[in-house]
Amino acid sequence: MGRKKALTKEELFQATGQLIRTDGIHGVHFKKLSEKLEVGRSTLYEYYRNKDQLLIAYLREIMNEMNGRIESIPHHLKANEKLRKFLFILLDHAQIHQVERMIRDIQTSDQELAAYYMEQLAEEHQKAYQIMIDWIEEAKRKGIWSAEVDTGIIADIIFHAILFPYKNKVGNEQMADQILNLIEHGVAENKMTK
Secondary structure, eight states: OOBOOOOOHHHHHHHHHHHHHHHOGGGOOHHHHHHHHTBOHHHHHTTOSSHHHHHHHHHHHHHHHHHHHHHTSOTTSOHHHHHHHHHHHHHHTTHHHHHHHHHTTOOOSOHHHHHHHHHHHHHHHHHHHHHHHHHHHHHHHTTSSOTTSOHHHHHHHHHGGGGOTTHHHHOHHHHHHHHHHHHHHOSSOOOOOO
8 A cells, every 4th residue: 555645746647658658548547556656546636536637637738748849949940950850759749649549538527627628638739730830831931842742741741650650669769850851852762863
């Protein structure tokens, strides 16, 4: 049995994230969290009434963190470099997709609160997406990327990179570099003819 001790929100969210990564969304239970954090379950109930509230708050926290990192990307960088950093941040927060998808299925007793959080998350999601669209358009306007390729296709490739399982083998930084290299240079081998 866990002892009664104070927890920080960061400790609770860190343990929640670890459980999501190792056991999946359905593996997150207050019993497992209390064991991991070495506290009694009653301590967890002081923060959230149930698992659903915790997961919604966790997702909102990591979404805010992700958008804060995106907004801190230096504006003076070339658009393609900003997009490279954007993609790395997105890959670094890939658990957002898993948790967000599952929250839609959460059967919380507080549907009004869940709806409010989902609305907030949708706004944060849209904000990140719009930043990406603006930078893609900037890259096209400045001749860094071809204006012939549809912005929506580029955006989909970047935004849906979190679903690519290969990132687990190569790591987020290399994955971001590979995807941006693919977008910028294609896959054809460039051979200069003399």
